[in-house]
Each structure stands twice: as structure tokens, then as C-alpha cells.
Amino acid sequence: MAARPEPGRVELEQELEWLEDDEELWHEDAAGDHAGWSCVRTEPFPCPAEGCQFVADFMTAAHLILVWEERDDPNLLRHAERAKQVGRNPRIVEYEPSFGPSASYYAWEAAGRPVHAVRAD
């Protein structure tokens, strides 16, 4: 066995570690009680990540329902408008925890907009 590690592999592992730290920070930031916030219900659409079977009924990021504090947030309206243009029939509804895990849109944006939370092992 070679005693020396393969440089490429070491780099990859370091990068994954960093991504995990970042993701935890994001979840910590984004988590919370978002009941009464607004989210966007849409026609079912599959997760854009390759090979992923997840189908969303809401506007989501990394399988978390994106929520906005204000129903008339211009950013929320802009996203709903875009969903409408691609035929996803968006409806702005009040978020309820029974819908599934949520994430604050602005926490998601601040985290660099991660699109997928599922890690490859």
C-alpha cells in the first residue's frame, strides 16, 4: 500500500467537509417556526437534481419549502410570477408546518442558494 495519500482525493474530501459545515449553518439559520409565513404552492414538479426522485408541491430549495415573512414581499411575487410563466400554476398560501420542512428564502439566499441537500456518499 502506498503511504502517500492521493492528492485529488484529499482535496475532494476537504471540499465535502466544507460543504457540510456550510449546510449545517444554513439549516440552523433557516430553521424556525414559520407558521403564518407565506409560501408558494405549485403544480407537482420533480427536483432538478440528477437522479433525485423528490417531487415538490411547493416552491422549494434543497427539498425545503421556501417561505417569506410578508405575503406581499416583491421577491415572493417575482418568484410566483416566474413559476406562472413556466406553467406551474402558483398560489400564494399561508405556510403550515404540516406542509413539510421550511426554509426562510433570505437565509437560503444568504447561504449562496444551495439547490440540493442530499449528500453523495
Ligand SMILES: [Zn+2]
Ligand atoms: Zn432532490
